[in-house]
Amino acid sequence: MQLNQKNLPAVSRSIKVPAYDRNEIKTGIVHVGVGGFHRAHQAVVVQQLLAAGGHKEWGICGIGLREGDSKIADIFARQDCLYTLITRYPTGEVESEVMQQMTDFLLAPDNKQAVVDRMANPETKIVSLTITEGGYNLTADGEFDLRHPDIQHELKHPNDPKTIYGYLSAALRKRKDKQQTPFTVMSCDNIQHNGDVTRKMLLSFLSAQDEGLAAWVGEEVAFPNSMVDRITPVTTAAEMDYLKDQFDLEDEWPVTCEPFLQWIIEDNFSNGRPDFDKVDGVQFVTDVTPYEKMKIRLLNAGHSVLGICGALMGIQTINACMENEQLRTVLRKFWDEEATPILDKVEGIDLEAYKDSLQVRFANPNIRDKVSRICSESSAKLPKFLLPTIEENLSKGGSIDMATWLIAAWCYYSDKQIDQNGQSLEIIDAMQEQLHRAAQNTTADALSFLRVREVFGSLIDNETFTSLYATTVRRYYEAPLMSVQLQRW
Numbered sequence: 238m239q240l241n242q243k244n245l246p247a248v249s250r251s252i253k254v255p256a257y258d259r260n261e262i263k264t265g266i267v268h269v270g271v272g273g274f275h276r277a278h279q280a281v282v283v284q285q286l287l288a289a290g291g292h293k294e295w296g297i298c299g300i301g302l303r304e305g306d307s308k309i310a311d312i313f314a315r316q317d318c319l320y321t322l323i324t325r326y327p328t329g330e331v332e333s334e335v336m337q338q339m340t341d342f343l344l345a346p347d348n349k350q351a352v353v354d355r356m357a358n359p360e361t362k363i364v365s366l367t368i369t370e371g372g373y374n375l376t377a378d379g380e381f382d383l384r385h386p387d388i389q390h391e392l393k394h395p396n397d398p399k400t401i402y403g404y405l406s407a408a409l410r411k412r413k414d415k416q417q418t419p420f421t422v423m424s425c426d427n428i429q430h431n432g433d434v435t436r437k438m439l440l441s442f443l444s445a446q447d448e449g450l451a452a453w454v455g456e457e458v459a460f461p462n463s464m465v466d467r468i469t470p471v472t473t474a475a476e477m478d479y480l481k482d483q484f485d486l487e488d489e490w491p492v493t494c495e496p497f498l499q500w501i502i503e504d505n506f507s508n509g510r511p512d513f514d515k516v517d518g519v520q521f522v523t524d525v526t527p528y529e530k531m532k533i534r535l536l537n538a539g540h541s542v543l544g545i546c547g548a549l550m551g552i553q554t555i556n557a558c559m560e561n562e563q564l565r566t567v568l569r570k571f572w573d574e575e576a577t578p579i580l581d582k583v584e585g586i587d588l589e590a591y592k593d594s595l596q597v598r599f600a601n602p603n604i605r606d607k608v609s610r611i612c613s614e615s616s617a618k619l620p621k622f623l624l625p626t627i628e629e630n631l632s633k634g635g636s637i638d639m640a641t642w643l644i645a646a647w648c649y650y651s652d653k654q655i656d657q658n659g660q661s662l663e664i665i666d667a668m669q670e671q672l673h674r675a676a677q678n679t680t681a682d683a684l685s686f687l688r689v690r691e692v693f694g695s696l697i698d699n700e701t702f703t704s705l706y707a708t709t710v711r712r713y714y715e716a717p718l719m720s721v722q723l724q725r726w
């Protein structure tokens with residue numbers, strides 16, 4: 238049976254469908270970037286609030302910013318924005334539930350005005366974002382990249398938005414002109430100080446487009462920082478087959494996730510908020526800094542350590558990486574010796590226990606999170622997940638050996654693009670070509686890879702780092718077999 242609104246009563250006979258009336262839900266949240274993560278995280282929190290009763294004004298309208306999101310738009314059109322959440326425990330237990338909190342989905346490139354109007358509608362109290370680390374249009378030095386052609390286009394044509402900044406500014410301008418309270422802009426991406434970064438970027442954009450609007454946004458709009466966490470692998474055909482076999486349910490885009498969910502948010506909203514913290518795992522705090530730093534520097538960076546090493550070894554999933562003793566050792570050593578010493582105290586959290594729990598989560602054999610997902614867009618991820626650890630250790634005299642070694646491994650990965658069995662690597666990265674060219678020149682110029690300033694910024698100017706890197710990368714190229722390399726640790 239196909240998953241759609243009409244079939245819901247019948248579907249609910251075999252699979253969990255929370256008993257709330259979708260027709261009564263209003264759209265208080267507009268969410269940009271409806272991938273797996275949003276659907277398994279913030280959307281689940283909203284669904285639980287709706288299922289508990291009340292909170293009817295906080296349904297979510299999803300937005301796809303890219304042309305490529307047309308596939309999602311078509312599926313949601315057929316399925317009336319319904320999808321199934323499949324939660325997989327390490328023990329093998331599985332819970333499946335139909336998610337109904339999404340009131341509408343708009344494909345932005347085909348519906349520009351509708352998206353602006355939806356955001357500008359006074360019913361919209363929050364615009365939230367999961368546009369990925371690469372979606373913020375940042376330079377390696379953390380500034381707004383004004384030269385980007387889409388941004389240049391938007392500055393000249395404020396009524397023809399393309400990027401998140403064009404949409405937010407057009408919608409906020411409408412709110413300002415009508416003297417309405419603005420919505421909160423809530424980033425849910427893995428960037429430290431995600432709210433502050435979004436604010437800085439949007440204000441830089443607006444300063445170049447509309448000074449008056451920049452001043453108003455600076456005064457009136459809240460940008461809460463948040464730490465978000467739930468491991469959500471890419472959906473594969475196996476999940477669709479599972480639903481078909483177990484429940485005779487045809488869902489074209491379910492989402493799988495681990496049972497763990499954490500969301501720590503600064504309680505800073507311009508226009509009200511749901512009681513997100515009524516849901517287990519969600520907490521409001523006044524300063525999220527220590528939590529986000531801990532999560533990004535341990536979980537996300539740890540993922541990248543396993544991802545890059547695992548890819549080169551021909552290992553397909555993160556849980557399979559965790560079965561390899563050498564990889565478990567390198568991961569823990571990196572955490573203990575380089576990432577943890579520069580973390581701040583996190584109230585109520587024992588960092589040793591936190592790392593232990595990450596190991597268990599990574600090893601969950603039923604999640605099968607692909608190494609290729611982890612390595613995807615490393616050029617946008619590593620500057621957020623790993624390079625700050627190197628920079629901080631450089632300034633505090635801490636060890637940078639393992640992080641530097643990982644960059645050498647990433648250089649080799651970008652250069653050869655094959656694993657140690659000779660199989661091509663599935664590399665998904667907007668900067669793949671540029672990284673490949675730079676890495677290829679390593680034998681002639683050991684620092685060639687680091688010269689990609691868009692990724693490494695001013696690290697190339699730090700002699701302590703570059704001399705260690707030069708020795709490390711040379712040694713790497715001399716004996717690139719990963720099991721040999723890993724013996725160092």
Ligand code: CS2
Nearest residue numbers: 465466467468469537540611
């Ligand atoms: C991953 C994250 O993209 C990545 O490289 O580390 O997607 C990670 O799974 C989530 O942040 C977990 O909360």
